[in-house]
Amino acid sequence: MPTIENPRQTLVDLFQVAVQRAMPLHTLGAHLPPPPPPGGRTVVLGAGKAGAAMALALETLWPEHVRAHGGTDTRLTGLVVTRYGHLPPRPADVPQQIEVVEAAHPVPDEAGLRAAQRMLEMAHGCTANDLVICLISGGGSSLLTWPCEGLSLADKQRINRELLRSGADIGEMNTVRKHLSRIKGGRLAQACAPARVVTLAISDVPGDDPAVIASGPTVPDASTCEQTLDILRRYQIDVPAVVRVGLTSGALESVKPGHPALAGQQFAMIATPAQSLQAAADAARALGLNAYVLSDEIEGESREVGKVHAALARAAARGEGPFQKPCVILSGGETTVTVRPQPEGTPRGRGGRAGEFCMGLAQALQGQPGVWGIAADTDGIDGVEDNAGALVAPDTLARAQAAGVSLQAHLDHNDAYSFFDPIGDLVVTGPTNTNVNDFRALLVL
Incomplete structure (x- = not known):
């Protein structure tokens, strides 16, 4: 049985191994x-x-x-x-x-x-x-x-913001970007x-x-103007009339x-993300841990993906399911955050995909003994804040309650940064100068 004296540091170290592999x-x-x-x-x-x-x-x-x-x-x-x-x-x-x-x-x-x-x-x-x-x-x-002809930089900025808040996946966002x-x-x-x-x-x-x-x-590029129009309609994103004409006629085809x-x-x-996850898995095995890579292509709503990961970790903690503890469960990919509407005048929540994942993870784990987690963006910046991501520990919810910080309120506000900051669970690395997307690891002891 390996001795892991500091589970939090072990997870941060695995994240650093993944980053170094992609330098x-x-x-x-x-x-x-x-x-x-x-x-x-x-x-x-x-x-x-x-x-x-x-x-x-x-x-x-x-x-x-x-x-x-x-x-x-x-x-x-x-x-x-x-x-x-x-x-x-x-x-x-x-x-x-x-x-x-x-x-x-x-x-x-x-x-x-x-x-x-x-x-x-x-x-x-x-x-x-x-x-x-x-x-x-x-x-x-x-x-x-x-921007394409007929589209100003201000238009492009607005469309980018609306795409980022819409819950569109990276493929959909880039289909629009390529045709504009x-x-x-x-x-x-x-x-x-x-x-x-x-x-x-x-x-x-x-x-x-x-x-x-x-x-x-x-x-x-195999995507089309027609697909771009469909994505814009689906997420209710407006473009200038001249751009819509260009998309409809195919004049803006890539x-x-x-x-x-x-x-x-x-x-x-x-x-690639897979190479970085494999490097982290190799490092975990060198510590005497079993290591499992779920996938480097996981997508979906960040908080919901966090809940699914929590279910896997809880099963492993009980000695059930396919993962044998002590182990590390790894995954990558690019999840999304759908920004919830807020009352007028309410400040925007602070956070990104990794923090949102960790809030969903913490909520579903409910303080499960023997389970720690990390989610961080390998570029060192989660969204637009100064943190790479966050950590979750068995005592995360208890420490948050003691600090008067409500997990549900911060989930409702997409405000992961303000949830994890007061309890010292942010992961701050600064820009790493590489980028192989999200890194997630669950440590089950």
């Missing part, structure tokens, strides 16, 4: 393409929460990679956009060659718009001798924004033609679909599979 410097080198021919340029374009870390990794690894291929020109040019505050420290011996700018997430801003416009200008200047390396990671949908954009849905790669385009991506989406990560700026401009382009996944 670009550890994973990018194996996927670097051959350098361009003499006279050709290496142009780097990218977007995402891991964008700056991916650019730094490329700058670190590229010179030796080029020399290994017999080349001498190790110069890089280009532009990458990342989320505000997601800039990793730069070693003194790695000169910066790729420009990195910061922009807003999850609702786009002017900085993201300017970055997208500049990237398309750079793309249009590429030749057949050039190599374009596109560094794509989660968050790129918001960070790389140039001048750069997503394969359009960035189309603009790079005739250059050779190699996309290196970190997946933050269930199923690792390249067309969904950052709304697929460099890959063809770049489809088989398009000649995308022929011969390459795509490599350098980090």
